[in-house]
Amino acid sequence: MLDLLGPLVVSNSTKIVLLSLDGLAGLPHPRTRKSEMETARLPNLDALATEAACGLLRHVAPGITPGSGPGHLGLFGYDPLRYPVGRGVLEALGIEFDLRAGDVAARGNFCTVDGAGLITDRRAGRISTDLCIRLVERLRDIRLPGVDVLVESVKEHRFVLVLRGTGLGGRLSETDPQSLGAAPLPVRALEPSAERTAELVNGFVAESRRRLADASPANMVLLRGFDQLPTLPRFPEIFGMRAGAIAAYPMYRGLAKVVGMEVLKTGTGFSDEVATLRQYWDGYDFFFVHYKDTDKAGEDGDFDAKVSALERFDAFIPEIRALGPDVIVVSGDHASPSILASHGWQPVPVLLWSRYCGADPVTAFAERACAAGTLGVIPAQHLMPLVMANAQRLTKYGA
Amino acid sequence: MLDLLGPLVVSNSTKIVLLSLDGLAGLPHPRTRKSEMETARLPNLDALATEAACGLLRHVAPGITPGSGPGHLGLFGYDPLRYPVGRGVLEALGIEFDLRAGDVAARGNFCTVDGAGLITDRRAGRISTDLCIRLVERLRDIRLPGVDVLVESVKEHRFVLVLRGTGLGGRLSETDPQSLGAAPLPVRALEPSAERTAELVNGFVAESRRRLADASPANMVLLRGFDQLPTLPRFPEIFGMRAGAIAAYPMYRGLAKVVGMEVLKTGTGFSDEVATLRQYWDGYDFFFVHYKDTDKAGEDGDFDAKVSALERFDAFIPEIRALGPDVIVVSGDHASPSILASHGWQPVPVLLWSRYCGADPVTAFAERACAAGTLGVIPAQHLMPLVMANAQRLTKYGA
Numbered sequence: 001m002l003d004l005l006g007p008l009v010v011s012n013s014t015k016i017v018l019l020s021l022d023g024l025a026g027l028p029h030p031r032t033r034k035s036e037m038e039t040a041r042l043p044n045l046d047a048l049a050t051e052a053a054c055g056l057l058r059h060v061a062p063g064i065t066p067g068s069g070p071g072h073l074g075l076f077g078y079d080p081l082r083y084p085v086g087r088g089v090l091e092a093l094g095i096e097f098d099l100r101a102g103d104v105a106a107r108g109n110f111c112t113v114d115g116a117g118l119i120t121d122r123r124a125g126r127i128s129t130d131l132c133i134r135l136v137e138r139l140r141d142i143r144l145p146g147v148d149v150l151v152e153s154v155k156e157h158r159f160v161l162v163l164r165g166t167g168l169g170g171r172l173s174e175t176d177p178q179s180l181g182a183a184p185l186p187v188r189a190l191e192p193s194a195e196r197t198a199e200l201v202n203g204f205v206a207e208s209r210r211r212l213a214d215a216s217p218a219n220m221v222l223l224r225g226f227d228q229l230p231t232l233p234r235f236p237e238i239f240g241m242r243a244g245a246i247a248a249y250p251m252y253r254g255l256a257k258v259v260g261m262e263v264l265k266t267g268t269g270f271s272d273e274v275a276t277l278r279q280y281w282d283g284y285d286f287f288f289v290h291y292k293d294t295d296k297a298g299e300d301g302d303f304d305a306k307v308s309a310l311e312r313f314d315a316f317i318p319e320i321r322a323l324g325p326d327v328i329v330v331s332g333d334h335a336s337p338s339i340l341a342s343h344g345w346q347p348v349p350v351l352l353w354s355r356y357c358g359a360d361p362v363t364a365f366a367e368r369a370c371a372a373g374t375l376g377v378i379p380a381q382h383l384m385p386l387v388m389a390n391a392q393r394l395t396k397y398g399a
Numbered sequence: 400m401l402d403l404l405g406p407l408v409v410s411n412s413t414k415i416v417l418l419s420l421d422g423l424a425g426l427p428h429p430r431t432r433k434s435e436m437e438t439a440r441l442p443n444l445d446a447l448a449t450e451a452a453c454g455l456l457r458h459v460a461p462g463i464t465p466g467s468g469p470g471h472l473g474l475f476g477y478d479p480l481r482y483p484v485g486r487g488v489l490e491a492l493g494i495e496f497d498l499r500a501g502d503v504a505a506r507g508n509f510c511t512v513d514g515a516g517l518i519t520d521r522r523a524g525r526i527s528t529d530l531c532i533r534l535v536e537r538l539r540d541i542r543l544p545g546v547d548v549l550v551e552s553v554k555e556h557r558f559v560l561v562l563r564g565t566g567l568g569g570r571l572s573e574t575d576p577q578s579l580g581a582a583p584l585p586v587r588a589l590e591p592s593a594e595r596t597a598e599l600v601n602g603f604v605a606e607s608r609r610r611l612a613d614a615s616p617a618n619m620v621l622l623r624g625f626d627q628l629p630t631l632p633r634f635p636e637i638f639g640m641r642a643g644a645i646a647a648y649p650m651y652r653g654l655a656k657v658v659g660m661e662v663l664k665t666g667t668g669f670s671d672e673v674a675t676l677r678q679y680w681d682g683y684d685f686f687f688v689h690y691k692d693t694d695k696a697g698e699d700g701d702f703d704a705k706v707s708a709l710e711r712f713d714a715f716i717p718e719i720r721a722l723g724p725d726v727i728v729v730s731g732d733h734a735s736p737s738i739l740a741s742h743g744w745q746p747v748p749v750l751l752w753s754r755y756c757g758a759d760p761v762t763a764f765a766e767r768a769c770a771a772g773t774l775g776v777i778p779a780q781h782l783m784p785l786v787m788a789n790a791q792r793l794t795k796y797g798a
Contacts, residue, residue, distance in 0.1 A: 004460060004480065356738065358745055359427045359434075360767055374746075374770040378461060385462030389744040396742050397459050398466035398479065399486040399624065 002077065002238055005385055005394070009240040014326035014391040016241070016286045017277070020075055020252075021313060022068070023295030023336025025348040025367055029303055036294075036303060036338060037349065037366035040310040044317035045330065045365040049351045054362040055375025056347035057331055057383060065345040071333025072255045074380025076235055076288070085258070086170065086227020092160045093254025095152055099162065099229055104170045104197055107225040108151075108159040110135060110218035117183050117220075122176065123157045124218040132156060135218055138211045144200045161204065161223060169194025174224035175205060184222055201226075234260030239388060244280055246273045247290035256288055274316050281323055298336025299343075306338050327391045328353040329383065330365065347377055354390035401476065401637055404784055404793070408639040413725035413790040415640070415685045416676070419474055419651075420712060421467070422694030422735025424747040424766055428702055435693075435702060435737060436748065436765035439709040443716035444729065444764040448750045453761040454774025455746035456730055456782060464744040470732025471654045473779025475634055475687070484657070485569065485626020491559050492653020496551055498561065498628055503569045503596055506624045507550075507558040509534060509617035516582045516619075521575065522556045523617040531555060534617055537610045543599045560603065560622060568593025573623035574604060583621055600625075633659030638787060643679055645672045646689035655687055673715050680722055697735025698742075705737050726790045727752040728782065729764070746776055753789035 026036035059066040059074040070080030088105035112121040136153040147165030171190040189198040208221045244264045245256030253263045266276040297305035330351045335344035349370040360374035388394045425435035458465040458473040469479030487504035511520040535552040546564035570589040588594040607620045643663045644655030652662045665675040696704035734743035748769040759773035787793045
């Protein structure tokens with residue numbers, strides 16, 4: 001798709017706003033039989049849906065629940081199956097670690113092992129973030145031959161390990177046996193080019209064990225999700241647009257950076273994000289604006305909180321429309337139904353508004369309503385070509 | 400798809416009519432919020448849609464605006480991404496030039512260059528067709544080693560160049576720098592097998608310049624869209640049908656010829672085409688009938704003219720049904736919304752009528768109505784297998 005698109009891209013002065021409501025789609029409440037989106041009062045989104053073309057996005061494949069990485073790559077126009085993003089990379093992006101091409105990143109857990117070295121708690125009793133920070137200090141000056149060792153604390157028992165140097169490989173097995181009573185596994189290279197890296201990581205684990213020997217319950221580490229930054233075609237080059245990303249949460253800024261968008265400095269709330277959008281309006285063609293509250297409420301299993309999060313978002317729509325965008329897209333990276341209290345595999349409502357979007361019968365922005373829209377149920381990576389067409393930034397294919 | 404189909408084709412005496420309304424799909428009028436199809440009074444098409452299975456066709460990919468070539472190849476059952484048709488080939492087909500396998504065709508423009516050879520007008524002030532014909536005479540007897548040089552005037556500043564000979568290659572860069580103040584570019588081979596052709600073309604350009612030196616404003620040529628006829632599997636062989644094409648406009652006759660249909664002699668209006676259909680009814684199994692007026696009005700940005708064109712077409716439906724076809728398909732090659740005044744990327748309504756098409760809830764032939772049809776939104780090249788099935792010309796797959 002991206003190969004097809006490239007030669008068809010033409011420049012234009014149109015402006016596009018992609019509003020990503022994290023974990024947007026939900027499921028009906030068992031009592032009311034209405035989903036969070038169907039329950040919320042969303043006058044501005046409904047009005048937009050009435051003028052827009054609507055549908056549902058499927059981010060990976062039927063029945064597959066997307067993580068935040070694949071979910072957003074799909075929204076950005078990339079096939080998430082072609083460009084996997086490892087857990088270690090995502091964890092590093094989530095703390096705004098300056099991950100560079102060639103770095104190998106892994107997600108780390110502090111865990112508890114007994115005298116025989118067998119795991120008794122895979123999360124070391126979820127130690128406090130403060131303790132995590134102090135323990136990470138002990139690991140930071142571990143030296144390995146020919147590479148830099150970078151360790152950063154995350155939350156509770158979690159940390160990020162990054163090896164930086166030349167000739168590293170990210171195709172490595174995990175040390176976490178995912179069960180109690182077993183010893184951590186040695187890392188194995190999953191392809192020959194990663195063999196030296198496997199040795200280095202095993203050296204890091206052995207040294208970590210020595211340094212943590214007296215730190216029970218957090219007396220050992222588990223590493224998983226080894227990966228390197230994917231080499232993605234750059235969004236601004238593919239689509240010929242200056243692209244700005246606005247997200248209060250670091251992981252989403254990181255994902256935008258991975259595809260080459262410029263991350264715009266913003267505050268901690270969505271009103272800050274909208275202010276940032278206004279501030280940078282003239283400087284960019286395409287804006288990715290991320291809204292986190294819907295996912296948070298969904299993952300907490302809090303139906304009412306998700307309804308409120310949707311209503312709060314709705315109230316910002318007039319302010320965004322007042323900026324005069326040529327194309328507005330509202331969708332999300334995956335479902336987070338409150339009754340699942342986690343990400344879900346359900347396709348995600350999308351509305352695409354422009355002067356040329358065509359009308360469809362949809363008058364409400366919700367799961368069932370959008371299923372009857374003219375966009376149909378489409379792979380998420382088909383959205384960007386439609387957005388580009390609506391922004392009159394594509395010429396025709398063939399004569 | 401075609402590979403799958405081939406072995407399943409069986410013969411039958413059923414008759415199929417494919418009615419292609421060029422640029423059929425539109426967009427709502429900003430004032431009435433109704434599209435051209437929704438505005439037009441189409442009693443016969445609506446009645447047919449009520450009995451038919453309906454849906455929307457997407458000819459290339461989401462967001463991609465098809466040219467007439469890819470649009471029709473999709474209707475004929477070919478994946479337009481697998482079988483690209485170059486601008487030069489289409490231009491030659493458009494003047495009914497007898498293009499043969501191996502020929503290299505290019506679209507030519509007369510242009511104006513200054514004393515330093517820099518382009519001052521890429522279209523030489525859109526010279527008259529009469530002058531174009533006279534200038535083409537000057538180029539016609541250019542001789543190049545080992546190939547025939549064929550030059551034909553088109554309209555205004557446009558002409559077609561065809562090189563005929565053995566061992567030619569069509570993968571060539573264009574000479575048009577697409578900007579003023581630059582010199583025409585030399586042609587480069589884009590693959591080794593086209594190197595000799597590149598030299599020949601550069602020879603043609605150099606000689607043209609000499610011959611046009613005193614012909615200001617049309618004192619130079621620009622060439623683009625080099626291509627050879629694609630080698631397509633032949634429609635009558637794939638589908639096991641005698642296929643007749645009826646089109647008043649030469650380009651569509653040319654496209655039908657490229658896939659191996661027989662072009663039936665007709666007049667200049669759609670009533671002539673319907674008369675031709677009646678005349679040849681017994682001699683063919685499959686008829687492709689092309690209607691141009693919808694596209695013309697759409698490309699002119701004339702909403703009312705497109706509405707009228709649709710209504711004029713509708714009036715012919717009873718006459719066509721009276722012939723007793725077993726399968727009737729009505730669709731188009733791409734959208735041409737009046738508010739865009741050009742081809743559009745929007746999917747195109749399709750109705751498929753037969754005794755076995757199944758019922759769906761659609762009772763009007765229009766964009767929104769067809770979006771709710773049982774065919775769904777499908778790639779255009781999936782239409783022909785459905786048509787064949789409805790004509791009982793396919794046996795089952797597997798035992």
